[in-house]
Structures are given as structure tokens and as C-alpha cells.
Amino acid sequence: MSGADAVRTEALSKRYRRDTALRAVSLRVPETAIYVLAGANGAGKSTVMKVLMNLERADEGTAEVLGMDSVRCGPQARAQMGYVPEDARHPYGWMSSSQLLAHIAAYHRSWDVSYADRLRRTFELRLDRKVGTLSKGEARRLQLILALAHRPAVLLLDEPTDGLDPVVRSRTLAVLAEHLADGPTSVLVATHQIHEFETLADYVGILRDGSLIAQLSRDELPNVVGRYRVEVPEGWTATRELRSAGVRGNPVREAEWTLVGHRGDLIDRLTVTGALVHSVRPVSFDDAVVALIAHQVTP
Amino acid sequence: MMPATTGLTPRLRHVLAAQLRATGAALRGPAVVAGVSFALLTVLVLIERADNSARVIAFHPEHQVLPGLLGLLLPFGVWRGEAPFGRGVLWTLPVDRRTHALAKVFAGWAWLMALVTLLVCWLLALVVASDGQVLAEEVRRIAPTAATARSGSLGPDAAAFVHTSAQPLLWLVPFTASTGTYLFASALALGTRRPLAWVSGVVGGTLLLVTLAEAANADDLLRQIDGGLKALFYGRYGVDTLLTARTESLQGSATLSNGDTVVVWSALPDLTQWAVATAIWIAAGLASLWAAAFRHREARPSSRWSARFLAGKDAVGRQSQQGIRLNGRKVEQ
Amino acid sequence: MLPIALDPSDLRPLYLQIMDELRRCLATGALQAGDPVPSVRELAAHLVVNPRTVLQAYQELERAGVLYVKRGQGTFIAPSALVDRQILAQDVAQRAVLDARRHGLTTAELVRAIQRTTADEDDEPLVSALGKRQGVRK
Numbered sequence: 001m002s003g004a005d006a007v008r009t010e011a012l013s014k015r016y017r018r019d020t021a022l023r024a025v026s027l028r029v030p031e032t033a034i035y036v037l038a039g040a041n042g043a044g045k046s047t048v049m050k051v052l053m054n055l056e057r058a059d060e061g062t063a064e065v066l067g068m069d070s071v072r073c074g075p076q077a078r079a080q081m082g083y084v085p086e087d088a089r090h091p092y093g094w095m096s097s098s099q100l101l102a103h104i105a106a107y108h109r110s111w112d113v114s115y116a117d118r119l120r121r122t123f124e125l126r127l128d129r130k131v132g133t134l135s136k137g138e139a140r141r142l143q144l145i146l147a148l149a150h151r152p153a154v155l156l157l158d159e160p161t162d163g164l165d166p167v168v169r170s171r172t173l174a175v176l177a178e179h180l181a182d183g184p185t186s187v188l189v190a191t192h193q194i195h196e197f198e199t200l201a202d203y204v205g206i207l208r209d210g211s212l213i214a215q216l217s218r219d220e221l222p223n224v225v226g227r228y229r230v231e232v233p234e235g236w237t238a239t240r241e242l243r244s245a246g247v248r249g250n251p252v253r254e255a256e257w258t259l260v261g262h263r264g265d266l267i268d269r270l271t272v273t274g275a276l277v278h279s280v281r282p283v284s285f286d287d288a289v290v291a292l293i294a295h296q297v298t299p
Numbered sequence: 300m301m302p303a304t305t306g307l308t309p310r311l312r313h314v315l316a317a318q319l320r321a322t323g324a325a326l327r328g329p330a331v332v333a334g335v336s337f338a339l340l341t342v343l344v345l346i347e348r349a350d351n352s353a354r355v356i357a358f359h360p361e362h363q364v365l366p367g368l369l370g371l372l373l374p375f376g377v378w379r380g381e382a383p384f385g386r387g388v389l390w391t392l393p394v395d396r397r398t399h400a401l402a403k404v405f406a407g408w409a410w411l412m413a414l415v416t417l418l419v420c421w422l423l424a425l426v427v428a429s430d431g432q433v434l435a436e437e438v439r440r441i442a443p444t445a446a447t448a449r450s451g452s453l454g455p456d457a458a459a460f461v462h463t464s465a466q467p468l469l470w471l472v473p474f475t476a477s478t479g480t481y482l483f484a485s486a487l488a489l490g491t492r493r494p495l496a497w498v499s500g501v502v503g504g505t506l507l508l509v510t511l512a513e514a515a516n517a518d519d520l521l522r523q524i525d526g527g528l529k530a531l532f533y534g535r536y537g538v539d540t541l542l543t544a545r546t547e548s549l550q551g552s553a554t555l556s557n558g559d560t561v562v563v564w565s566a567l568p569d570l571t572q573w574a575v576a577t578a579i580w581i582a583a584g585l586a587s588l589w590a591a592a593f594r595h596r597e598a599r600p601s602s603r604w605s606a607r608f609l610a611g612k613d614a615v616g617r618q619s620q621q622g623i624r625l626n627g628r629k630v631e632q
Numbered sequence: 633m634l635p636i637a638l639d640p641s642d643l644r645p646l647y648l649q650i651m652d653e654l655r656r657c658l659a660t661g662a663l664q665a666g667d668p669v670p671s672v673r674e675l676a677a678h679l680v681v682n683p684r685t686v687l688q689a690y691q692e693l694e695r696a697g698v699l700y701v702k703r704g705q706g707t708f709i710a711p712s713a714l715v716d717r718q719i720l721a722q723d724v725a726q727r728a729v730l731d732a733r734r735h736g737l738t739t740a741e742l743v744r745a746i747q748r749t750t751a752d753e754d755d756e757p758l759v760s761a762l763g764k765r766q767g768v769r770k
Contacts, residue, residue, distance in 0.1 A: 034682050054597060055390055074597045079307040079393035091380045091388050092321075099324055106317040107309045107392045173680045181673035181683035199638060199646060199681045219645055279733070282643040 004067070006031045006154050006186030007052060012061035014047055014210075021047045023210040024061065029154075029188050029203065034180070036197050037190040038289050039207035045190035046086050048207075049156045052188075053083055065154055079108070082147030086158040088139040093132025097142055100131055101149075108150035116149035122175060123168070136163035144172065148179055157189040161196060169196065176200070195286040204285075206292045214292050218285065223263060225288040229256045229278040230270060242269055244296035258283055260295040308393045311402070318406035325379045326410055337421065348429055358426045358433040358465075359546070360419045361472035361568075367542040369418075370411060370477035374488040377407035383595060384492045390595075397592045404485045404588060411481055415473050434465045442553070442563045461567065468570055469544055475577045476542045482584025490591025540576035544568045634662060634670060638679055646681055650689035652723065655698070658709065659720055665711045669699060672707075 007029035014022040022044045029035040037045050050056040051063050054074040063070040065077040092100055105111040120127065123141040134142065140163050147155060160176075161169045173196060179185065191197060204221070206214040216224060231254050238247040245266060246259040259266050267277050283291065309317075360366075381387040381403075389399050426433060441459045487494040505524075512520045532538045533548045546568050553563045636653045638646065657663040669675075672690065676683040690707060693699040700710045732742040 032684055053391060054396075071598045075308045075393045075395050077393075078391065083391055085386070085391075087386060091382065091386055094328065094380060095321075095324060103317055103321050104392075106313055106320075107394065109307060109309065170680075174677045177680050177683065178673060178677040181676045181686075198640070199679060202682055202684075222643070281734070284640065284643060 004031050005029060005064070006033070007035075007063075007065055007188055009048065009051070009063045010061050012048070012051060012058050012063055014044075014051065014056060014058050020210050022051070022058070025207070025210070025212045027205055027212055027215065029186055031186050032180075032184045033202040034187045034189070034197070034200050035203040035205060036194065036201040036289070037188060037205050037207060038192075038194055038293055039190075040293065043207040044210040045207055046158050047210075049083065049085075049158055049188070049190065052156060053078060053081065080153045081156055082150065082152040082154070083156045084140075084143045084147045084158055084160050086162075088136045088143065088163050090131045090139060090143065093130065095131050096128060097125065097131055097134070098127035100142070101127070101145065104146050105149070110152075111150040113149075115151070116145055119145045119148060119175065122171065137165060137168060140164055141168065141172075144175075148175075151179075151183055151185075153185060155185060155187040155189075157187065157191075159191055160189060161191070161193055173197075173200070194289045198285040201285065204289055204292075206289070208293065221285065221288045222282040225258065225260050225283050225291050226263060226266075226280040227256060227283050228259050228266065228270070228280050230254070231276040231278060233274050236274060239269065239273060242266075242273070245269075246291060246295055258287060258291045260291050311398070314394055314399065314402050315406060318402045319409060322377050322403065322406040322410055326373075326376045329376050330414075341421070341425075344425060345428070357431055357435065357437060358423060359469075360422055361469040361544050362546050363418070363422070363473060364542055364547065366415050366418060366473035366477040367480045369414060370479065370481035371484045373407055373411050373414075373481055374484040377403065377410075377485070378488045383489050396595045396597050400489055400592050400595055401588070404489070407485065408478065408481060411477055412474060415477050419470070419473055434467070436465070437463050439463055439567070440561060440563045441567070442565060463567060466568070466570065469546075469568065469573070472542075472544050472573070475581065479541045479577065479580045479584050482581065482588050486584065486587035486591040489588070490594055535572055536576040536579055538580075540573055541580045544570075544573040633674070633678055636670075636675070636679065638681070646685045647688040647692065650675070650679070650681075650686060651693055654689070654693060655720060658698070659717070663709050665709050667709045669707050669709060 005028050007027065009025055009027045012022050012025040012027075013020070025044070025048060027035075027037075027048065037048065039045055047056060051058050052065055052070050054070050054077075057071070066080055068077040068080075070077050090100065092103075095103065101116060105113070105116070123145065125138060125141050125145070131139070131142065140160070144160060147157070161172055164172060176187075177200065180187070187200075189197060201218055203215070203217050205212055214224070230251070232251050236251065242259075245261045247257050249255070263280060267280070270277055381389055383389075383400070389403065390396055392399065394402075423433065439461050441461050487497060491497050505528075509521070509524060512524065530537060533545075534540075539545050539548045549566050549568060550562055550564045552560050554560050634657055636650070636657065638649055638653075642649055654663070654669065663669065669690075670678070672683050672686045676686045679686070690699055694701065694707075697710055697712070699707050701707050728742060728746075729739060732739065737745075
């Protein structure tokens with residue numbers, strides 16, 4: 001993998017009046033990687049994307065897309081991005097779908113008309129209806145076409161499968177995988193449906209209250225999250241650090257927990273308190289991400 | 300920061316063309332409604348003419364307030380669906396935001412000129428249909444003062460009669476009037492979060508001021524407000540000059556001593572005055588528009604530079620993707 | 633489309649899983665020497681994985697001599713591709729041992745259980761043996 005980053009933010013901070021939406025977020029999406037951005041609602045996932053699109057201005061820090069500053073080279077950066085916003089409804093409700101596609105197509109020299117048509121057929125979208133009359137699922141699909149048809153180098157997807165029924169969801173993911181195969185594309189996707197992107201994801205980042213508390217590649221996950229089977233002596237209680245790592249309850253003899261932290265570190269901590277670690281097994285991508293989102297931040 | 304690949308952003312002429320199409324599509328709905336109303340109006344006028352074909356209609360497009368009103372209302376249609384301060388489409392596209400906004404305003408203006416042309420042609424058609432003469436000489440009654448004109452004390456031959464030839468230059472008034480109002484309304488739509496709030500605020504504020512002044516019997520203040528408003532609207536370079544070259548305020552009807560009601564002018568429209576007023580208003584409109592577009596500019600250099608200064612180049616180098624970061628600290632392998 | 637699927641409970645790197653699946657197809661005869669394998673695009677869409685992962689798997693298999701690329705025509709099973717059955721068996725055994733350990737069984741207990749399971753079978757490949765078994769049950 002080359003050292004170039006498709007998306008790179010450096011100590012990005014954004015405040016809304018009294019709320020801090022982003023705190024010194026330094027996010028990296030390597031080229032041609034698929035980066036899943038996870039976190040609770042309001043953690044700041046949408047804000048990161050809006051800053052990259054220069055729809056919101058950061059108070060501090062920088063944001064770059066393909067080496068271009070998102071503010072100073074805004075138009076050039078946006079020419080290389082396909083954006084699916086969180087809100088499925090498109091503002092131009094009074095336009096017909098075909099008019100809207102033609103309108104956006106005029107702005108992108110790399111718009112592939114046959115590809116747009118193929119996507120429309122795959123998504124079974126009729127073009128004669130007004131955008132405002134589309135259902136949430138149809139509107140989402142239209143937005144996906146708008147984002148994919150000009151084959152941008154970077155895709156910013158904010159909850160792309162939100163509002164789609166199960167059949168369309170899997171079709172969307174297959175379309176995405178095919179799209180990636182057609183040309184080098186980097187993807188930053190914010191989603192709650194972690195399991196959907198389980199097989200696609202290369203990197204994962206966790207946002208909590210505006211801070212990027214974890215950012216790692218998929219292969220590094222087993223080093224940081226594991227299923228620990230532990231045997232404990234009588235009257236054993238967990239230390240505060242172990243509870244932050246994910247130890248729950250008051251185990252009697254045997255217990256199994258999903259713990260977050262460096263493996264050697266955790267084994268040491270457990271052993272020091274008298275527990276015996278039987279095994280540490282890897283955890284599914286979905287469970288690992290959930291554990292990362294939920295674990296307490298060690299002071 | 301050199302862009303990685305230049306030449307991927309659309310050419311300005313394509314942006315303008317796209318905006319022309321999009322604005323046209325946005326205005327189609329209201330235009331159809333307006334078109335139907337106009338058709339009805341035409342029918343009514345023609346019926347009225349058929350019944351009472353005495354008066355000949357002269358071609359005076361400058362007398363109409365409608366173009367000015369059209370310019371004021373059009374931005375509502377032009378900016379339909381866009382929210383310059385919220386979720387819109389313009390800013391997501393690969394065009395400099397300021398340029399894009401101005402392109403949209405320009406596209407709307409082009410449609411405005413087309414609509415005003417249609418309006419003027421319609422008037423022309425009415426005139427021709429009523430056997431009027433477009434370039435006829437007219438006779439106007441000039442009264443010595445406005446006060447006298449309204450008193451009803453004039454005899455049939457009391458006022459001075461002036462023959463005025465047609466002033467074709469004044470046919471430009473609908474175009475300049477609508478341009479002027481359009482510029483201000485566009486600046487409002489683009490530059491403020493709640494344009495209607497601003498309008499009602501200014502109007503409401505003035506009314507409040509007047510009511511308070513009346514209640515407090517502040518006669519001087521009232522006189523000043525009254526004078527100011529009169530100057531703004533009916534003054535030499537006021538709103539009426541822009542909208543109708545003052546033909547609206549300069550003419551009035553008076554009842555003659557023999558019972559007839561005639562049109563009386565307090566003065567003839569002054570072309571130079573109109574040209575100067577139009578220039579001032581349009582310049583002011585352009586300035587407001589520029590300020591509104593300025594609000595949406597892409598880069599704010601000052602905050603960018605200070606952030607880089609404070610952060611320092613080192614901070615950029617220290618972070619790295621390699622390895623795992625957890626809770627802001629690196630987790631060693 | 634080949635019967636290739638990813639096991640969601642398999643937590644190894646995806647490219648390894650894909651390599652194993654292709655080897656499995658070779659072992660069961662679904663793919664034979666000289667057959668074309670799905671294009672990177674096709675397989676990526678089918679499995680919903682990053683095409684880079686599929687590419688990585690294909691590159692590793694090419695290095696191992698299982699696949700070869702014919703320029704302009706696609707990727708094929710090498711005519712001389714031999715599935716090292718020993719390696720395949722080793723992988724299966726490793727997974728079984730791990731699973732046994734999870735359940736608290738010793739390796740010896742596992743071996744005895746395997747012997748009991750296959751007691752009345754010949755040296756047939758396990759796949760068809762299981763198939764026969766299910767047929768009998770029904």
C-alpha cells in the first residue's frame with residue numbers, strides 16, 4: 001500500500017455554539033481503502049463528511065482529500081468526491097429524476113451515462129417521477145446513482161443503506177463492490193449497520209463525542225479486542241482498569257468477556273489480580289466494533 | 300496546496316447553461332400559473348375594449364409596476380429548493396461557491412429579462428389591437444403645482460398643454476426596474492438566513508416607530524420619518540424613479556370644474572434623472588449582491604493560517620496511520 | 633457462479649478465506665485444471681468484499697502455482713495445479729483441534745471421536761461420505 005491518503009484530517013475541530021462536534025479528529029483513509037466510521041448518533045460522523053465537502057467550516061485543523069485542501073481547493077476536491085448525505089430527501093423535490101440526473105451530470109466531466117443507466121435498472125428506479133414524490137428508499141437509491149455515476153475517486157457515504165429494504169440493501173452492497181472493482185476508489189462510510197460492511201471494510205474508526213478514540217485496520221482488530229475466557233479465584237473482584245476494558249459482573253469461577261486493550265497488557269492485568277487466562281479468541285468484526293464503541297475511555 | 304488534478308471542474312459556460320436549465324425548470328410551475336392568469340386578463344381586457352372602444356391605449360411600458368414586482372418575486376422561484384445556509388445542492392457541486400451563487404442569480408436574471416420582454420410584447424399587442432399608435436405624439440396636461448391639480452378648481456383649459464413626443468428610451472424602464480428589484484431580492488435570498496424575517500422586520504419596525512411617534516406626539520420625528528419615506532419612495536432618485544421613471548407619482552387625476560376627470564401631470568418625466576437614479580439603484584443592488592455572495596466564499600484565509608501557525612508543522616508529522624491508536628495513545632504491537 | 637461463500641464466523645483474514653474456498657472448489661472438483669475462475673470484479677461483487685482483497689487472494693494463489701493469468705483473457709486454474717491435500721487436511725485438522733479445545737476436549741478425545749465417526753466408512757473423501765449419511769438418514 002502506497003503512503004498516499006485518500007482522505008486525511010489533522011486535528012480537526014468544530015464547535016456549534018456550546019456543543020463540540022469534533023475534537024482534534026485525525027482521520028486517515030488510505031487510497032483504495034474502505035473505511036468504516038462507527039459511533040453513536042451525534043458522535044460527529046456526519047460532521048466529518050460535511051467538513052470534507054466544505055459544507056461546514058472547521059474551527060481548527062485541516063481536512064484534505066487526495067492531497068487537496070477541502071477549503072482552498074474545494075471545487076477540485078468535490079469534483080473527485082461522491083457524497084451521499086444523511087438525509088435521504090433531495091432538496092430539488094420539484095425536479096423529475098431524469099432532470100436531476102441530467103443536471104448533476106452537466107457538472108461532472110467523468111459522468112458515465114451508460115453506467116448511470118445500468119445503475120438505474122439495477123435499482124429499479126423510474127425516472128419520470130418528481131424527486132419530491134419518491135419514497136425514502138427510492139430517494140436513497142437516486143442519491144447513490146448521483147454519487148456513483150461520475151466514478152469519483154473518493155466516496156463519502158453517510159448511512160447509505162438507511163431506509164432501504166433488505167433486498168435492496170444487499171443489492172446496494174453488491175453494486176458498491178462492483179463499483180470498487182471498476183476502478184480505484186476510496187470509501188469513507190459512516191454507518192450503524194456494521195455487520196453489513198463486515199466483509200467490505202479494511203479500516204475502522206470509532207468516533208465518540210467528537211473524538212476519534214480508535215482507528216485501526218481490520219487485521220489489527222484481533223490485537224485490540226478479544227474474547228477472554230478466564231478462571232477466577234473465590235471473591236475475585238475486577239480493578240477499575242479491567243472494568244473499563246469490559247469486565248462485567250461478579251464472576252463466580254469462570255467467566256468470558258469481550259475486552260478491549262492490548263492483549264499482553266490485559267493478560268498481565270488479569271494475572272496480577274489472580275485470575276487465570278484460559279484462552280483469548282478473536283471476535284467478529286461487528287462485535288469488535290461494538291465493543292470498541294462501548295468500552296470506557298481509560299483515563 | 301496544489302490540486303492533484305486540475306481540469307476536472309466544469310467550465311463556467313457549462314455551469315451557466317446548467318443553471319439556466321435548472322432555473323427554467325424551477326420557474327416553469329409558477330410561470331404556467333402566471334401565464335394562465337395573463338391569458339384570462341387578456342380576455343377581460345379585450346372584452347372591455349369591445350364594449351367600450353373609445354379610448355386609444357398608448358404604449359407606455361414604463362407606467363407598469365409589474366416588472367418591478369416580478370423582479371422582487373422571482374428569486375423565490377430561482378432559489379426554490381436551495382437553502383444557502385442549510386441543506387442545498389449548489390455547495391455540494393464542484394464549483395466555487397461564490398461563482399456558483401452568482402451564476403444562479405445571473406441565470407434567473409436572464410429568465411427575468413425574457414419574461415419582461417414577453418410582458419412588454421403583450422402590452423404592445425394590446426396597443427396594436429386597440430388601434431393605438433406606438434410612437435404617437437401625446438398631449439399632456441401640466442398643472443402648475445400638484446396641489447392645484449387635485450383641488451378640482453381647474454377649468455377645462457386652465458392647465459398648460461404640452462405636446463410630448465414618444466420617449467422610446469423609457470421603454471427600457473421595465474427592464475431596468477425589474478433588474479434593480481431583482482438584484483436586491485436576490486441579495487436578500489442569498490445573503491440572509493431568513494429573508495422574509497428581514498423584510499417584515501424592517502417594515503414592522505418602521506410601523507412601530509411611526510405608531511410610537513404618533514402616540515408620543517413627536518411631531519418633529521413624524522415629519523422627519525414622513526419626509527424620509529417620501530424621499531425614498533417618491534423623491535428624485537427614489538424607488539418610483541427606478542420603477543416607473545416617476546411616471547407613477549408625477550401623474551394624478553383631477554376633477555375639472557365641468558365634472559370631467561382627467562389625467563394631470565405635475566411635471567414631465569426627466570430622462571436624466573431616471574438614468575442617474577437607475578444607475579445608483581442598480582449599483583447599490585450589485586453591491587448588496589456582492590456582499591451576499593461574499594458570505595458564502597469558500598476559504599477564510601485568516602483562520603486557516605492562524606490554525607497552521609499554532610499547530611506547527613511538527614504536529615502534522617507526528618501522527619501516523621501505522622499501528623493502532625486507542626484512546627488517543629498508541630497501542631504497541 | 634461457483635459455490636464460494638464466506639463463513640461469517642471465520643475470523644481469519646478475508647484473503648486467506650477466499651484462497652481456501654478456491655482450493656476447496658479444486659478439491660471437490662467444482663473447478664478443474666484449465667477452468668476459468670471468476671473475474672476479480674465478479675467475485676468481489678458476489679462476496680461483497682473489497683476487490684483488493686480478491687486481488688490479493690488471486691495473487692497469492694498465482695504465486696503458489698494454483699492460478700495463472702492469460703493476458704486479455706482472464707485468470708485460470710493452472711493445468712498443473714495440484715491441491716496439496718496434505719495442506720488442506722492440515723487446515724481442516726487445525727480448525728477441528730481449536731474447536732475441540734474450545735469445548736474443553738483433549739486432542740486424544742477428538743481423535744477417538746473422529747475414528748468412531750468414520751468407523752463404518754471406507755477411505756472415501758469425507759464430503760461424499762457425509763452426503764451418503766444424510767441420504768441414509770432421510
